[in-house]
Amino acid sequence: MTQFEKVSQNSALHPKPVGLVLQYGTAGFRTSAEELDHIMFRMGLLAVLRSKKTKATIGVMVTASHNPEEDNGVKLVDPMGEMVTPTWEEYAMQLANAEQDALLTALMDIIKKEAISMEQEANIFIGKDTRQSSEKLSQAVLEGVLSLGGQVHDYGVVTTPQLHFMVRCQNTQGCYGSPTLEGYYQKLSQGFVQLAKHAPNRTDDQKHLTVDGANGVGALRLRDMERFLQNQLQISLFNDCSAGKLNFQCGADYVKVQQKPPQGVEMSMGERCCSFDGDADRIVYYYKDSVGCFHLLDGDKIATLIGTFIKDMLTQAGLDLQIAVVQTAYANGSSTRYLEDILKVTVCCTKTGVKHLHHAAQEFDIGVYFEANGHGTVLFSNAALEKIQQLAQDSSIKDEKKKTAAQLLQSTVNVINQAVGDAISDMLLVEGVLAIQGLSVQQWDTMYHDLPNRQRKIKVADRRVITTTDAERRAVTPPGLQETVDKLVKKYPQSRAFVRPSGTEDIIRIYAEADTQENADALAQEVCLAVY
Numbered sequence: 200m201t202q203f204e205k206v207s208q209n210s211a212l213h214p215k216p217v218g219l220v221l222q223y224g225t226a227g228f229r230t231s232a233e234e235l236d237h238i239m240f241r242m243g244l245l246a247v248l249r250s251k252k253t254k255a256t257i258g259v260m261v262t263a264s265h266n267p268e269e270d271n272g273v274k275l276v277d278p279m280g281e282m283v284t285p286t287w288e289e290y291a292m293q294l295a296n297a298e299q300d301a302l303l304t305a306l307m308d309i310i311k312k313e314a315i316s317m318e319q320e321a322n323i324f325i326g327k328d329t330r331q332s333s334e335k336l337s338q339a340v341l342e343g344v345l346s347l348g349g350q351v352h353d354y355g356v357v358t359t360p361q362l363h364f365m366v367r368c369q370n371t372q373g374c375y376g377s378p379t380l381e382g383y384y385q386k387l388s389q390g391f392v393q394l395a396k397h398a399p400n401r402t403d404d405q406k407h408l409t410v411d412g413a414n415g416v417g418a419l420r421l422r423d424m425e426r427f428l429q430n431q432l433q434i435s436l437f438n439d440c441s442a443g444k445l446n447f448q449c450g451a452d453y454v455k456v457q458q459k460p461p462q463g464v465e466m467s468m469g470e471r472c473c474s475f476d477g478d479a480d481r482i483v484y485y486y487k488d489s490v491g492c493f494h495l496l497d498g499d500k501i502a503t504l505i506g507t508f509i510k511d512m513l514t515q516a517g518l519d520l521q522i523a524v525v526q527t528a529y530a531n532g533s534s535t536r537y538l539e540d541i542l543k544v545t546v547c548c549t550k551t552g553v554k555h556l557h558h559a560a561q562e563f564d565i566g567v568y569f570e571a572n573g574h575g576t577v578l579f580s581n582a583a584l585e586k587i588q589q590l591a592q593d594s595s596i597k598d599e600k601k602k603t604a605a606q607l608l609q610s611t612v613n614v615i616n617q618a619v620g621d622a623i624s625d626m627l628l629v630e631g632v633l634a635i636q637g638l639s640v641q642q643w644d645t646m647y648h649d650l651p652n653r654q655r656k657i658k659v660a661d662r663r664v665i666t667t668t669d670a671e672r673r674a675v676t677p678p679g680l681q682e683t684v685d686k687l688v689k690k691y692p693q694s695r696a697f698v699r700p701s702g703t704e705d706i707i708r709i710y711a712e713a714d715t716q717e718n719a720d721a722l723a724q725e726v727c728l729a730v731y
């Protein structure tokens with residue numbers, strides 16, 4: 200049997216429902232788990248082609264992140280651990296949406312367009328989250344890969360960022376780390392322990408952190424990692440997968456959107472808490488103050504903390520490297536003002552979705568990128584990495600402050616997962632920075648005050664009627680909408696609002712911020728009415 204006959208035969212075991220059309224959205228294919236079997240098989244096929252084309256290992260992650268347990272999804276990971284390149288998102292859709300009898304033609308078409316040599320070998324890394332459906336769906340990916348003659352390493356249940364990390368390690372011949380869970384835990388924890396050494400006299404209270412694992416994979420893998428942390432962090436883990444439902448009334452997305460604490464977490468006053476999302480690529484922090492009031496420290500606050508720390512260290516180390524912070528339209532106006540006016544760093548705004556932020560951050564020596572929802576990381580250019588490493592290893596430096604700063608920068612590099620935003624890695628970096636700077640969560644929170652804001656969503660027949668420009672901050676169509684939003688915004692002090700189609704669901708999203716919560720709510724409501 201030829202390879203293609205095998206594909207044809209096996210694909211019949213993963214039939215596509217006639218007429219079903221799915222989009223490769225911001226974070227890959229994502230929908231009800233029941234609709235995804237054929238998609239998984241076909242993404243296995245596509246991963247093989249991508250691997251042959253790039254002559255590198257490609258990742259396939261089965262997850263629907265913060266979405267409900269009943270959903271699932273899949274995305275491809277490119278050689279350096281980034282999201283797959285846009286042309287291949289198009290191929291993903293061609294392949295996914297080809298009716299059963301047109302699958303081989305669609306496959307051949309990609310092979311021809313990309314001039315792929317089928318002789319080339321292919322290696323695929325597969326990972327999955329804890330969803331019940333993930334087991335069977337990742338099996339379908341595997342069958343797709345094997346049908347087209349690819350080799351597979353199945354990592355089983357890992358966080359999304361862990362799979363990205365493995366792919367990057369594999370394709371950089373170990374320069375980035377070793378492509379194993381052990382390698383991941385060792386690299387990140389060593390970086391963190393080095394940072395923590397610079398904060399020697401912390402009390403147990405200061406070392407204590409409450410973590411909401413969203414009843415997902417992040418909880419499991421954090422448990423594995425604890426033994427590497429040398430008691431520098433004392434974690435109380437809740438929503439740890441033992442009983443509750445994934446993402447249900449818990450997790451980073453719930454906390455951020457609802458602006459309230461997750462269920463199932465014991466929080467005492469003033470205590471530092473954080474929530475991961477369902478695949479552990481997002482994190483937000485929060486605490487309850489002395490009168491029981493809830494305070495959220497989202498991705499913007501994390502970016503500001505990290506940006507400030509890195510900038511300080513660069514100054515102390517005497518390193519002239521350009522640092523920028525990349526945000527999206529959702530970034531709180533106060534954070535942008537703080538970064539530009541007080542911290543005086545370059546700030547860029549991109550469209551929502553990790554790939555856009557990641558891409559923009561690559562333009563700088565050091566690019567800190569975070570979405571307000573808690574997804575983010577820091578990218579260092581090769582030149583920046585070299586300079587930091589050289590300085591950290593330079594034994595001729597007599598200036599202690601300079602030496603320490605260089606070493607702290609080097610440890611920061613090690614703790615960061617540069618492949619993609621990573622809740623565990625971000626958590627370790629935040630904990631390290633707070634420890635070194637001797638900051639409590641309350642002190643961190645006072646760096647700037649968030650403008651009150653409100654997010655809303657509206658179901659519409661076709662979200663594509665709304666198109667946007669200026670990093671999604673202005674609506675181009677339907678005609679007149681932006682003018683109406685502009686008028687509404689003028690009614691409220693310090694306000695801002697935008698409307699954008701979701702890249703992951705069939706809805707329109709609305710964001711409003713203003714001087715008071717009442718005004719932010721009222722503005723959001725008025726903008727909603729303008730969209731209907």
Ligand code: 16G
Binds near residue numbers: 225226264572700
């Ligand atoms: C996805 C994106 C996330 C973005 C969100 C927006 C990745 C890995 N994830 O979850 O970055 O914030 O979509 O969703 O890119 P929306 O378009 O529905 O608002």
Ligand code: ZN
Binds near residue numbers: 264359478479481
């Ligand atoms: Zn996620």
